[in-house]
Amino acid sequence: MSMAGYAGYAGYAGYAGYAGYAGYAGYAGYAGNTGIGSLAGLTASPLVVDAMIRSHDALAENVHTGTWPKQWDRAKWRTSYPKSGDDGKRLWHWEPHIRAALYDQELLGQLRFKLVKDKLELRSALGKNPLIASLVRPSRATFEAQLDLVQSWATRREERLSEVLSQTVPQVPFWASVLHLHPNRHRFTYELVEASLRLTMVLVMRFKHEFACPRPSEYSPNIQPMIQVPGYSAYPSGHATESSMVAHLLLELTGQRNSSPLKTQMVELADRIAAHRVTAGLHFPIDSAAGFYLGRALAQYLAALATPGGTWQGAAFDGAAYPPNADWRQSTPPPPGKKPYLTQDPPTAGVPGAAPVFAQLWKRARDEQREAGFAA
Numbered sequence: 001m002s003m004a005g006y007a008g009y010a011g012y013a014g015y016a017g018y019a020g021y022a023g024y025a026g027y028a029g030y031a032g033n034t035g036i037g038s039l040a041g042l043t044a045s046p047l048v049v050d051a052m053i054r055s056h057d058a059l060a061e062n063v064h065t066g067t068w069p070k071q072w073d074r075a076k077w078r079t080s081y082p083k084s085g086d087d088g089k090r091l092w093h094w095e096p097h098i099r100a101a102l103y104d105q106e107l108l109g110q111l112r113f114k115l116v117k118d119k120l121e122l123r124s125a126l127g128k129n130p131l132i133a134s135l136v137r138p139s140r141a142t143f144e145a146q147l148d149l150v151q152s153w154a155t156r157r158e159e160r161l162s163e164v165l166s167q168t169v170p171q172v173p174f175w176a177s178v179l180h181l182h183p184n185r186h187r188f189t190y191e192l193v194e195a196s197l198r199l200t201m202v203l204v205m206r207f208k209h210e211f212a213c214p215r216p217s218e219y220s221p222n223i224q225p226m227i228q229v230p231g232y233s234a235y236p237s238g239h240a241t242e243s244s245m246v247a248h249l250l251l252e253l254t255g256q257r258n259s260s261p262l263k264t265q266m267v268e269l270a271d272r273i274a275a276h277r278v279t280a281g282l283h284f285p286i287d288s289a290a291g292f293y294l295g296r297a298l299a300q301y302l303a304a305l306a307t308p309g310g311t312w313q314g315a316a317f318d319g320a321a322y323p324p325n326a327d328w329r330q331s332t333p334p335p336p337g338k339k340p341y342l343t344q345d346p347p348t349a350g351v352p353g354a355a356p357v358f359a360q361l362w363k364r365a366r367d368e369q370r371e372a373g374f375a376a
Helices: 003-033 036-044 046-059 068-072 096-108 140-145 147-156 161-166 172-179 187-211 238-254 261-279 285-306 356-372
Strands: 111-116 119-124 131-136 315-318 342-344
Touching (some): 096 187, 096 356, 111 187, 119 187, 131 285, 140 147, 147 261, 161 261, 172 187, 172 261, 187 238, 187 285, 187 356, 238 285, 238 356, 261 285, 285 315, 285 356
Parallel strands (some): 131 315
Antiparallel strands (some): 111 119, 119 131, 315 342
16 A cells, blocks of 8 residues: 555544434334435435426416315315423324424433542432432552553454444444344334433443543553554443343343343354453453443443333442452452442332433333343
């Protein structure tokens, strides 16, 4: 490759495209690949617009003769007029991006953050503001102690190259492969994952912003990440949070038991996705640990919001108590030291009717999974 070709690396700026998580709504568009609905986009063509004007004038020719009111005769061809308030049906008349805006408004409006020194709490704004999740910022010494772990993971880069690159963007094909998802048959499941991922991305960025923990390559020039380092901080890992959230959300949706092979595969996949960010030199293992527990807590909270009688357990991850030299793997988490690094609150009951729009989406997604035989 010529030196000029290296200018193409500027394309890494495209990581800003993560804001495009909202584009998950576009997966619903796969349904438009068949049928007459796929022709709707033709109306943007100037040729078709002109033809439609001419068609209108021909069909309603009396409009120019003054006889239009008689021709119409005030016919009431619409049989009903909608009332104010969500009736449980109109949501599905709107376009996907409108539904996405409604989910976002409903979910974000019920959350509050509270920063106390090195601890950031995410709480529900309802009732007595129960805890959803909290993280404590690790010390600089903890990150420096983990540099050798990050360096050791670099030996896997060539072996994991295709996965590292494929998973920089949302990992939809990987989840779909495990749960046999298809955009046409499971469009509400896709929409549920989309809405939950958008929320998770917004929340994890607040944690990153408040903690501002440097990346491994900011501690040592020996790390040399294999891909462009994102322009935000490390702790917690966004990929670990998002992948854990999706895995546990889909498990909540399908009601799979702890012994289910599906749970094993989903959680292992989440772990592998997080590990690839350490392999790439972008994260420390402790970033993955914090992200795993944060994502799991968010999934439980969302399921509780959408399910009658649902509960969640607030989770508190203490990065200052995490063993500094410990690696991370969800199936074999490191034993606690003198102080536990993870504590959980007693179950908190969701507030009935707190998220009616999101609950409608959850029900439709669950019905899809029941029809497919993946949910009881």
